[in-house]
Amino acid sequence: MAHSSDTVTSNERPGAPPPGKIILLNGASSSGKSSLATILHAILPEPFWHISIDHLVAANVLPQPRIVSGEFKWHELRPQFFEGFHRCLPALALGGNNLIVEHIVETKQWMNRLLTLLAGIDVYFVGLHCALPELERRAIARGSRKLREARADYEVTHTFGVYDFEVDTTGAEPEDIGTALVAAWKERRRPSAFERMASVRAFRT
Secondary structure (H helix, E strand, O other), rough: OOOOOOOOOOOOOOOOOOOOOOEEEEEEEOOOOOHHHHHHEEEEEOEEEEEEHHHHHHHHOOOOOHHHOOOOHHHHHHHHHHHHHHHHHHHHHHHHOEEEEOOOOOOOOHHHHHHHHHHOEEEEEEEOOOOOHHHHHHHHHHHOOOOHHHHHHHOOOOOOOOOEEEEEEEOHHHHHHHHHHHHHHOOOOOOOOOHHHHHHHHHHH
């Protein structure tokens, strides 16, 4: 597992603040991303924003009633919704904001898009693994998640890249994971996982 300690500033512009740092949490629905992000918010030594798709949905940015009614087709709106989410991450980071980002990287295309958009930004990529039975148990307990989402995420979420830090959340306490993650993040070294993936992609193309 490789780590990165130096903030990359190739996107920095004269007169602009240094780019913020990103801790990107990738894992299936109900894998523990939100609980971990809450812990990180409380213990990281620098101020971080907590960003997720769920936050946007909860803020009613989408015309959800009209989507539910079928007036607007979610499958038609979904691609640009996620493209906008991906594009907002470098915009916020280049404004000088540190980010804790929850995400479910669903496709290789999304992974490559993130590599392109976040090039030159200090990204620490974290993989949250969880056993399928536990994902399904949590999904049922939450009530707001469908079992098929957990199963689908479990099959693909971790197949598109490598990580700076990986953890199995099946039986672990979020506080313990957060403490270990912050310690590893403080000691990170270059090249980061994102830098390694970007270099391999550039070589292949």
